[in-house]
Amino acid sequence: MSLPKAELHLHIEGTLEPELAFELAARNGVTLPYGDTDELREAYRFEDLQSFLNLYYELMAVLRTERDFADLTNAYLARAAAQGVRHAEIFFDPQAHTKRGLELGTVVEGLWRALERSEAEHGVSTRLIMCFLRDDPAESAMETLRAAEPYLDRIVGIGLDSAEVGHPPVKFREVYEAAAALGLRRVAHAGEEGPPAYITEALDVLGVERVDHGLRCVEDADLVERLVRERVPLTLCPLSNVRLRTVDTLAGHPLPAMLDAGLMCTVNSDDPAYFGGYAGDNFDAVREALGLTDERLRELARNSFLASFLEDDEELRAR
Numbered sequence: 001m002s003l004p005k006a007e008l009h010l011h012i013e014g015t016l017e018p019e020l021a022f023e024l025a026a027r028n029g030v031t032l033p034y035g036d037t038d039e040l041r042e043a044y045r046f047e048d049l050q051s052f053l054n055l056y057y058e059l060m061a062v063l064r065t066e067r068d069f070a071d072l073t074n075a076y077l078a079r080a081a082a083q084g085v086r087h088a089e090i091f092f093d094p095q096a097h098t099k100r101g102l103e104l105g106t107v108v109e110g111l112w113r114a115l116e117r118s119e120a121e122h123g124v125s126t127r128l129i130m131c132f133l134r135d136d137p138a139e140s141a142m143e144t145l146r147a148a149e150p151y152l153d154r155i156v157g158i159g160l161d162s163a164e165v166g167h168p169p170v171k172f173r174e175v176y177e178a179a180a181a182l183g184l185r186r187v188a189h190a191g192e193e194g195p196p197a198y199i200t201e202a203l204d205v206l207g208v209e210r211v212d213h214g215l216r217c218v219e220d221a222d223l224v225e226r227l228v229r230e231r232v233p234l235t236l237c238p239l240s241n242v243r244l245r246t247v248d249t250l251a252g253h254p255l256p257a258m259l260d261a262g263l264m265c266t267v268n269s270d271d272p273a274y275f276g277g278y279a280g281d282n283f284d285a286v287r288e289a290l291g292l293t294d295e296r297l298r299e300l301a302r303n304s305f306l307a308s309f310l311e312d313d314e315e316l317r318a319r
């Protein structure tokens with residue numbers, strides 16, 4: 001689906017396609033425990049979020065140099081552009097790389113090499129969002145925020161991802177306060193596998209402007225009413241939800257009911273190399289499985305620009 005759209009929930013490490021993983025492994029002398037790309041693809045049968053995260057972190061071993069991060073990002077931008085993405089707000093997981101011994105600068109400079117040429121080369125404007133791993137200690141997140149200070153001209157905001165249950169937003173209160181003081185925008189994953197209360201906490205304690213996923217809000221009518229009233233954008237990822245079994249089938253996804261309730265939903269790809277599709281593929285999938293009308297699809301695309309961190313004039317140009 002080439003409808004112009006913004007992608008607001010995309011982990012750059014989740015765009016690592018098997019072919020590129022093997023290419024980078026060869027380039028960097030890394031041995032992967034899979035014989036070939038087919039064997040690797042066979043491993044993409046996930047039980048839940050954690051079973052996916054195990055593979056996601058394992059494959060990051062092939063990312064070693066600035067060039068690797070630039071190649072990864074360029075490959076994503078080319079694919080996104082081909083599916084109508086005009087603007088992408090891209091998550092990255094610095095701790096997943098620094099804990100492997102990489103410098104934060106290697107990651108940010110590598111991503112930046114691709115991002116700074118993205119508008120000219122792919123017609124895609126971009127923003128970078130630094131995510132903290134919620135299953136790591138809050139102290140590590142705070143150290144990462146401090147280490148990122150030299151790069152804050154390239155980072156629009158912070159996010160929170162990785163294993164959700166047992167790691168409530170409140171764990172990161174001080175980190176989010178410090179980020180707000182630095183002028184950073186704030187988002188967080190909440191209500192993917194975690195309960196609706198985590199969504200409320202992300203809003204009230206972390207001051208997030210958007211909720212990533214937010215799917216489980218549908219279990220709490222008062223929360224839905226609040227999200228509608230406050231026009232809080234939700235960055236839904238339908239194909240991810242199916243692959244990680246947060247919904248049973250795409251046909252049973254609550255997206256239509258969420259739109260009918262007046263929630264400000266957007267459709268995104270999360271980790272497209274692992275979940276079977278990029279942004280346009282997610283639009284196509286919900287149109288087919290849920291019978292969304294063209295008007296609904298246009299609403300989703302419009303929401304993606306409205307919920308973005310683009311300035312008003314940039315937003316109009318991107319549409």
Ligand code: ADE
Nearest residue numbers: 011161162163189270271
């Ligand atoms: N990191 C990458 N993808 C994620 C997801 N869907 N949820 C939480 N953390 C993630």
Ligand code: ZN
Nearest residue numbers: 009161189270
């Ligand atoms: Zn995500």
